Amino acid sequence: MNFDDTPQEAAFRETARKWIEANAPKELHGELSKSSLGRIRLANHDIVDVGKAWQKKKFEGNWACLHWPKEYGGRGATPIEKVIWQQEEGVYGKLTQPFQIGEGMCGPTVMAFGSEEAKRRYLPKLASGEEIWCQLFSEPSAGSDVAGLRTRAEKKGDNWVVNGQKIWTSGAHYSDYGLLIARTDPNVPKHKGLTMFFLDMKSPGVEVRPIKQANGMQEFNEVYFTDVVIPDSQRLGTVGDGWNVSLTTLMNERMSIGARLATGVPEMFEFCSDLMLEDGLAIDDPAVRSKLASWAAKSNGLKYTSYRTISALSKGERPGPENSIGKLVSGMMLQDIATYAMDLQGAAGVLTGNDEETAQGQFQQMLLSSPSMRIAGGTDEILRNIIAERVLGLPGDIRVDKDVPFNKIPTKGR
Amino acid sequence: MNFDFSDDQKQLRDQARKFLTEKCSPKAVRVVLDGKAPYDKELWKGLAEMGFLGVAIPEEFGGAGAGHLELCVIAEEMGRANAPVPFSSTVYLAAEALLIAGSDAQKKKWLPAIASGEAIGTLALFEGKGNPAPKNVKLTAANGVLNGVKKPVADGAIADFAVVAARAGSSGREADISLFLVDLKAGGVEVKNLTNLDPTRGQAEITFKDAKAEPLGAAGEGWSILTQVLDRAAVLCAFEQVGGADRALEMGRDYALDRIAFGRQIGSFQAVKHMLADMYVSATLARSNSYYGAWALSTNAAELPEAAAAARISATQAFQHCAKNNIQVHGGMGFTWEFDCHMYYRRANAMALGLGSLTYWEDQLIDRMRKKNAA
Numbered sequence: 001m002n003f004d005d006t007p008q009e010a011a012f013r014e015t016a017r018k019w020i021e022a023n024a025p026k027e028l029h030g031e032l033s034k035s036s037l038g039r040i041r042l043a044n045h046d047i048v049d050v051g052k053a054w055q056k057k058k059f060e061g062n063w064a065c066l067h068w069p070k071e072y073g074g075r076g077a078t079p080i081e082k083v084i085w086q087q088e089e090g091v092y093g094k095l096t097q098p099f100q101i102g103e104g105m106c107g108p109t110v111m112a113f114g115s116e117e118a119k120r121r122y123l124p125k126l127a128s129g130e131e132i133w134c135q136l137f138s139e140p141s142a143g144s145d146v147a148g149l150r151t152r153a154e155k156k157g158d159n160w161v162v163n164g165q166k167i168w169t170s171g172a173h174y175s176d177y178g179l180l181i182a183r184t185d186p187n188v189p190k191h192k193g194l195t196m197f198f199l200d201m202k203s204p205g206v207e208v209r210p211i212k213q214a215n216g217m218q219e220f221n222e223v224y225f226t227d228v229v230i231p232d233s234q235r236l237g238t239v240g241d242g243w244n245v246s247l248t249t250l251m252n253e254r255m256s257i258g259a260r261l262a263t264g265v266p267e268m269f270e271f272c273s274d275l276m277l278e279d280g281l282a283i284d285d286p287a288v289r290s291k292l293a294s295w296a297a298k299s300n301g302l303k304y305t306s307y308r309t310i311s312a313l314s315k316g317e318r319p320g321p322e323n324s325i326g327k328l329v330s331g332m333m334l335q336d337i338a339t340y341a342m343d344l345q346g347a348a349g350v351l352t353g354n355d356e357e358t359a360q361g362q363f364q365q366m367l368l369s370s371p372s373m374r375i376a377g378g379t380d381e382i383l384r385n386i387i388a389e390r391v392l393g394l395p396g397d398i399r400v401d402k403d404v405p406f407n408k409i410p411t412k413g414r
Numbered sequence: 415m416n417f418d419f420s421d422d423q424k425q426l427r428d429q430a431r432k433f434l435t436e437k438c439s440p441k442a443v444r445v446v447l448d449g450k451a452p453y454d455k456e457l458w459k460g461l462a463e464m465g466f467l468g469v470a471i472p473e474e475f476g477g478a479g480a481g482h483l484e485l486c487v488i489a490e491e492m493g494r495a496n497a498p499v500p501f502s503s504t505v506y507l508a509a510e511a512l513l514i515a516g517s518d519a520q521k522k523k524w525l526p527a528i529a530s531g532e533a534i535g536t537l538a539l540f541e542g543k544g545n546p547a548p549k550n551v552k553l554t555a556a557n558g559v560l561n562g563v564k565k566p567v568a569d570g571a572i573a574d575f576a577v578v579a580a581r582a583g584s585s586g587r588e589a590d591i592s593l594f595l596v597d598l599k600a601g602g603v604e605v606k607n608l609t610n611l612d613p614t615r616g617q618a619e620i621t622f623k624d625a626k627a628e629p630l631g632a633a634g635e636g637w638s639i640l641t642q643v644l645d646r647a648a649v650l651c652a653f654e655q656v657g658g659a660d661r662a663l664e665m666g667r668d669y670a671l672d673r674i675a676f677g678r679q680i681g682s683f684q685a686v687k688h689m690l691a692d693m694y695v696s697a698t699l700a701r702s703n704s705y706y707g708a709w710a711l712s713t714n715a716a717e718l719p720e721a722a723a724a725a726r727i728s729a730t731q732a733f734q735h736c737a738k739n740n741i742q743v744h745g746g747m748g749f750t751w752e753f754d755c756h757m758y759y760r761r762a763n764a765m766a767l768g769l770g771s772l773t774y775w776e777d778q779l780i781d782r783m784r785k786k787n788a789a
Binding site: 297 | 780
């Protein structure tokens, strides 16, 4: 048991470190370091602009999407090399936010199901950041039950005509391409009538509308499709096999979202170390210490769980199921920590501005944003189902709509 | 990075599991649970023969000289089997105290006897209510004899010797505390068995009346040695707790697959599935924290105090969580003496207190994190 790199890993780390040292946008280091709660705030720059610049530089240096094959814009790196790169990239990794869905979900799906021509055309530009991709899966009536989606694609000659609506699409407003799953046959059970496509987001009939979220920010969109034409050459997988294709994407989603998780513990520790309560520092208060220690132990547990995963990768083994707990634990913890920090602030905790009493409102922002952590990329409940079924081997839910043609499934609760 | 046990260590774990499955069935545990024996003597003998008692004791003192990672994998299996033997008292506490602070003569006298299963040892620290703290040590040491009462002492009624924390000075400082070795079979020692949460591991009250004692470690360094012993034992106990948590989770999972209600396996209800998924989460966090503790323990790293506290907290919470929800999954049957659920519930809650309570270790973790941040 040790934390040392193998000689090859150490050499790789050294190469990566040197390249980053020579090329990273150091002027952004301070601001990126402070953007620790999953919210990137840059005073003078747009994240997409600076992100694209960093992505392009990485691509030219052969560091973008480095675990992809070389012919598609990657470096042919091993999984452990990708982890080492991420460790070395550090805060600059936050600049990759606009590309994560493309790199983590859309790219792998194109790689697995696209034609050779499509792979050579689209993947290198995705890797270089020149073209940004989004994922068009969720719908107003198909969230956790994504196979219940209603967006229709109908075959007209060599093309498909798409009508419907998607929702929760991160980055749709700045994306060039989208990975779209649509219903091509409503007369068969829901999982069997789906097909996967990709499309140009500038296609006529695509309309992107931002969603104002509960936290006041606008990071997601609704995307409407009105008679949007997609050539059959942009179909991924066979007609009716969209559900299987989507599993590739979703499996990658859970892995990539789990990779860089905020727990709120370092912020809370610092806050409690500085906060003066009536009887002294918060961190000297027995009730505060008890909660803080439990959270710290949980957060350490997540960190060392990821080390176990990394070790498996380093040995060339498939990681175990332990990685599946990350988002479930950190999402709830973030929300609990935010609530408790505000409790310690007392009446002033209600303020959300740049007030000194509330440590610049960071926990208020965390409180308002944390519900999304427990929903996006699989709700807490879906994640528990996954652990129960795939890790513990418990039976799947009884699915009353499993063998029913999609167009016979009830659409209203009452 | 290789944050995992080696193949040899995993093989040792399999070997321990196989041995304990054969020699330490729930039926065997129940002999002690029902008060028919103070501990499982046959199992103890077998553990010695397997070399498990001395796995971390150097060869020159009669052990296998393997190391603490090997001890960790065995500890996990001991917890899984709910073994009714004085393993933690003897191996994690008494032997570790001797390894850290014992003179050559003391090591020669006791360590080979521990490894061979001839001597049972324990740590006599607590004096009634409260957590480990110098101020709670009232028992006095003067002129080579001890006077006072220790309670509760784990496995005190079956132990041959004890490491005793005593007050040897009156400065009011930590340096007043020294450690002593006492032969419990010699004069001046009265032992009374106490009833406790987990009858598979006894608790006793030991009264020392002019009991002869020899110093263990330098005078005045008792508390610092004790802190090290508790940290090391916290990691080893965490592995027992992880083993117990895993077993409780498995029992709950198996029952949820077997039991039919409302015409379905109860494991198909989300209320039950989610409860079991949460148990898996706790057990996984505890395992990962314990691995870090094992690394720190085996390398004697500067991170050990923090790693030990985090492992202790995480493992205590996980075992308690899994043991109580295992009963819940079982429903009414889980509340019978006949089903084994309560044995893990008892063990989980007794272990949560043995080295100091959860609150105590939470306090320790915060102090240690602050120390690190300040450095």
